[in-house]
Amino acid sequence: MLKFQNKTSLITGSGTGIGQAIAKKFVENGASVIILGRRREPLDETSKMLESIIAEKQSGASVRIFSGVDVSDENAMNKMFEDLKNDNVTVDNIVNNAGVSGPVTCFPNASLDEFKSTIGIHLTGTFWGSVQALKVMKEGGKIITISTFFTEEKPLEQRPYRFRSPYTAAQGAKNRLAELMSWELTDKGIISIATNPGPVHSDRIYKTVYPKAAAEFMRVGGFEDLNPTEVDAANKELLSLLGEDDSVIKEGIANAAAKLANGKDVVKLTETLTNLLNYIQTIAEKVQNNTSHMIANKEFLTQGQVADTVLNLCDDEIAKIVNGKVIPGDRVFYPVKPHIGTTAPGVHQPNFTGKAVVFTIDATDKTDAERVEFLAQHVEKNGGKVACFISQTTPTDLQEYISSKFHSHIVDIKNPEEVQKWLNTARTNIGEILGVIHITGKLPEIEKLTEVTRPVWEELVEKFISTPATVAQRALEQFVPGGKEDPRLYKDAKGSIMIIGPDLPIGRKVTGTQRAQVEVFRGALRPFTTTVNQELSDVLKSKIRMFTIFPGSVTGSEPNNQRIADAFNFLVTEHALSSAEVTFCVDETR
Template identity: 80%
Template sequence: MLKFQGKVALVTGSGTGIGQAIAKKFIENGASVIILGRRKEPLEETSIMLKEIISKVNSGASVRIFSGVDVSDEFGMNEMFDTLKKENVTVDYVINNAGVSGPVTCFSHASLDEFKSAVEIHLTGTFWGSVQALKVMKENGKIVTISTFFTEERPHEQRPYRFRSPYTAAQGAKNRLVEAMSWELTDKKIISIGTNPGPVHSDRIYKTVYPKAAAEFLRVTGFEDLTPVQVDATNKELFPLLGEDENVVKEGIAKAAQKLAKEMNKDVSKLTVTITNLLNKIQTIAEKVQKNTSHMIADQQFLSQVQVAESVLNLCDDNIAKILNGKVIPGDRVFYPVKPFIGTTTPGVHQPDFTGRSVVFTVDATEKSDAQRVEYLAQHIIKNGGKVACFISESTPKELQEYISSKFHSHIVNIKNPDEVKKWLNTANTNLGSILAVIHITGKLPNISKLVELSRAKWEELVEKFITTPATVGQGALEQFVPGGGNDPRLFKDAKGALMIIGPDLPVGSKVTGMQRAQVEVFRGALRPFTTTVNQELSDVLNSKIRLFTIFPGSVTGIEPKNEKIAQALNFLVTDSALDSSEVTFCVDESRLE
């Protein structure tokens, strides 16, 4: 018998690329496979290939297609697993592979809808697919989740991945979700493992990620006599030309030049030269990025998709899976020299004078201690001469809204709506004066028995609370600090401002369980790479003096967080001294990193 004969593997995003390679490797080893994806044609082509292999190995396996299934679509995923359950299909291996590149641009320029979509596919798709798969899994089943090495942190390090903020946020959370599921599925004897394969040869990297990253560098600076907006519009015309033959490229450039000539009222022939140069520059930078990445690998080789597939099948081995349950196997072959982005207590500074400056709080409180934290920090600012505005989320419990409002002037606002955030930040700036900092309080993670037992709606509330709402507030704050900067990144140069995200806290108590900590880490795991990525863009790409900082209260020992340490962090983060610090995420109550 072949190793996986008689077993069934379900692979998401399996019509092309790594997913297809994984499905093929399972088939070669005797397993039946269930393949799914959004597009029917690639799945059908893959099915034909897989059935030919079945005939050769004579395994008696089968191939099942579910086309038009987007992993982020709740009802499509529900229907697929309900169908399998009705047919008494048992799935032995679930491989969470589906993904998209997401927007490849500075966070300040990214569409929030695209941001949310990338998170829905990578993170929510993985979560909900795993939860629904439990309907058709039995003891000794394995869930293997593929993520990225860019989001794996070391004690003092967190890799940034500029222009990929939603991707890194979702993938970082996914890594920690792997660990949380290993705790939560122990009673079902189902194993959860993650793998971060590192750079892999794929069309997505060569035709999408690297070229779009190169194009973003050119948008930030402008190119020749084109403004950032014109570069951005032209880049969208050029991307479909990558990899095409010479005649197609020339024709595409001519169309782009004609379109731009009408808008700019300029000579077509000159613009044709400019656009040709732009395309060549994009290709040159993309190739340079690829080359630089390869030089950070010992053998200077990206992995093949087949090698990734082999590693996934190894993780499905019974003995190896038991050893590695709950682990994220970094596959980290890339040595990126990174700065120590994660720190503990901030450096002590002389108490800043907040006179004439305003600080805006956006609050999504969960319990009274969150409201008391807002009160403490606001009084700290007011005591030192500053002014405070507080915008409380509509989702904050009413009693907490009333508590905060009784302490100082506040407004109940839909901080999940970007237009509302911008409107109220403008109001604060008009009524109170120049905004020194925006402080977003995420609130604590609500008490949860198990994440895998949550409804889809409850899960989405958590993602919104801890990932997309901080992003919405963050983008609103950047627009306040640099009006129009999203479209014209040149405006960011030397602009000042501070944005702080506070939370979620680690659980408190002498008997905190590993499961409780793992649940909180899912969302802290999103904010670490998000913070690091956005800061690299703000400092190294946009040359601004704006910083995004994240404060994680609490300790692995379960001690009560100290609000005075957060106040000390605020004192430091609004000074120029913070601009010279590479640390942007602070675990202020921890001592284990010192």
């Protein structure tokens, strides 16, 4: 018998690319496969290829297609698994492979809708697909999650991935989600493993990610006589021409010049667009070359090699050994400065006189409200003014507690327009905004995250990922009005953003499951913070910094709010500009 004969594997995003390669490798080893994706045509073509392999192997396996299935679509995923359950199908292996590039641009310029969509596909798609798959899995089943090497941490290290903030946030959370599922699904006998294949030969890298990153470099500074908005419009016309024949490129540039002329000399614009496309190609090739030189043999993995990795992880004995692990298969030696620290460096107490500090608050319990009280009083006693914008979802008693002590408004902080409006109001009424402090609140007590309803899951993602991103982006717009359209305005601009939370659980008997639940959302904020800061400092050349503070410790000790206040003191000084550390676990001693 072939190794996976009489087994069934479900692979998301399997009509093309890595997903298709994994499906192919499974059927070569005897497995039946379930393939799914948004478009029918590539699934049909893949199915024909797989059927021919099955016929050759005479394995008796089968191929089943679910088209029009977006992994972020709750109803589509529910229906697929209900259909499988009704047909008495047992899925032995599910491979969470589906993904998108997401917006490839500086975070201040990223569409928040696209940000949420990227999170929805990568993170929520993985979570909900895994949870629903439990309906058709039995003891010994494997959940294999494919993520990215840019979000896996080494000691004191966090890899930034500029222009990819929603992607890194989602992938970082996926790594921690894979670990959590190994804890929560032990009683079901289900194994959960993640793997980071690193750079893989694929059209997504060569035709999308690298060229878009190169194009973003051009947009940030403008190009020749084109301002950033004009470069952005040109990029949208030009990127699809990369890799085409010279005649196609020449015609495409001519069409773009005619379309974008808007009073400019078409001949001169044609020359400029030709130069722009050449620069984009040069930079994209340089990024690819630089990455390859961080690999010992300078070779990206093939899609078939990634598929081999997945099949090895589905081996019964290997899976038992690495259950709950994130397998770093990237081979990339990526030297970075340390980005994760403990207590922030001490500084002389800043004078906040004449400055305003805005708090956006999504409190969960009384200790969150008391933290706001402590930090706001710290600002006021050192001369600053405070405005508190409290989420509508914060419990009423906590809203009243904060409002009784500080100038406050109840605000829909999930809504970017609302956040922008109130930040403008604060600036008008109480003065220049020195910093914005966002309190995420704590993770509510949940017995098993894998058993929550879809609405509860989406509320958690909103609370700990999307809302901090919304507040941060609108704070950036407050610090640099018009910076979204013209990133050159960021040069030397000042401002401070601090995200606080979620806390680690408190107590002497904290379980691994409880810690792992919190780490899912911390896992999103670490790479998000690191990526945005690299853009703010290295790309946009600003003096704006965003820190994330994670209260609590692995020993379950009580958080110390004074250490958070000390971290804010550090953040608003010039010392923060030279600090590589942007995430502080202030209650950890080492």
